[in-house]
Amino acid sequence: SQQGEEDPQALSIQEGENATMNCSYKTSINNLQWYRQNSGRGLVHLILIRSNEREKHSGRLRVTLDTSKKSSSLLITASRAADTASYFCATDGGAAGNKLTFGGGTRVLVKP
Amino acid sequence: GAGVSQTPSNKVTEKGKYVELRCDPISGHTALYWYRQSLGQGPEFLIYFQGTGAADDSGLPNDRFFAVRPEGSVSTLKIQRTERGDSAVYLCASRAGGRFAEAFFGQGTRLTVV
Numbered sequence: 001s002q003q004g005e006e007d008p009q010a011l012s013i014q015e016g017e018n019a020t021m022n023c024s025y026k027t028s029i030n031n032l033q034w035y036r037q038n039s040g041r042g043l044v045h046l047i048l049i050r051s052n053e054r055e056k057h058s059g060r061l062r063v064t065l066d067t068s069k070k071s072s073s074l075l076i077t078a079s080r081a082a083d084t085a086s087y088f089c090a091t092d093g094g095a096a097g098n099k100l101t102f103g104g105g106t107r108v109l110v111k112p
Numbered sequence: 113g114a115g116v117s118q119t120p121s122n123k124v125t126e127k128g129k130y131v132e133l134r135c136d137p138i139s140g141h142t143a144l145y146w147y148r149q150s151l152g153q154g155p156e157f158l159i160y161f162q163g164t165g166a167a168d169d170s171g172l173p174n175d176r177f178f179a180v181r182p183e184g185s186v187s188t189l190k191i192q193r194t195e196r197g198d199s200a201v202y203l204c205a206s207r208a209g210g211r212f213a214e215a216f217f218g219q220g221t222r223l224t225v226v
Contacts (some may be wrong), residue, residue, distance in 0.1 A: 006154075007219070025213055030209070030211050030212075031214075033214065035217075041201065041219045041220050042116075042203070042218055042219040043155070043203070043205075043215075043217040044217070045214040045215065045216070048212060048214055050212060057181055082203075088154050088155070090215075092159060092211075094160040097204070098143070098160065098162070098167065098168070098211075099145065099157050099160045099168050099171075100145065100205070100215055101157055102154040102155045102156075103154050104153060105153075105154045106152045
């Protein structure tokens with residue numbers, strides 16, 4: 001079963017625009033992580049936000065976490081064609097233990 | 113090592129055969145995970161090792177799937193009597209200890225059962 005569910009499932013934007021995707025989860029967590037995947041192979045870690053944090057930034061990425069709503073968002077600002085990929089949230093810890101549980105992902109297409 | 117290494121990168125096998133997929137984690141990482149990913153889906157958790165022991169194997173779909181990590185480093189995922197539905201990319205990840213460590217993924221093994 002999947003703990004996190006991303007929304008939307010797919011997103012198409014023009015280069016330079018911002019891309020926002022959301023993740024909802026069901027049980028308590030220690031932290032939430034976002035990963036990126038190109039071409040259906042290895043995932044690359046983007047950012048981790050702890051359960052006691054509300055917002056975190058890394059370069060053009062901004063992540064928010066609302067534990068009362070059990071939701072998180074990932075914002076990519078000033079998108080580039082190279083940002084085209086699938087993005088996954090993964091919940092960690094809490095009721096699900098120390099396994100990382102992934103959602104279904106958001107497929108982002110950035111058109112040049 | 114430089115990163116998580118998975119071998120083979122591709123494996124084609126006949127229905128009913130036995131396969132082994134290997135994962136070499138980053139040196140010193142105590143936690144090791146196996147996931148299965150079908151096209152267009154997110155990674156599905158299979159099993160998680162902390163050291164040599166399986167801390168959580170709740171994601172293994174049935175008793176045809178088994179994984180070991182005998183020395184707390186390399187892990188092997190074993191699938192008996194493969195079925196066409198087992199076709200997927202099998203991903204391995206490792207993490208250093210601690211609650212807030214990121215996971216590093218290998219490039220996966222694409223298993224095709226024909």
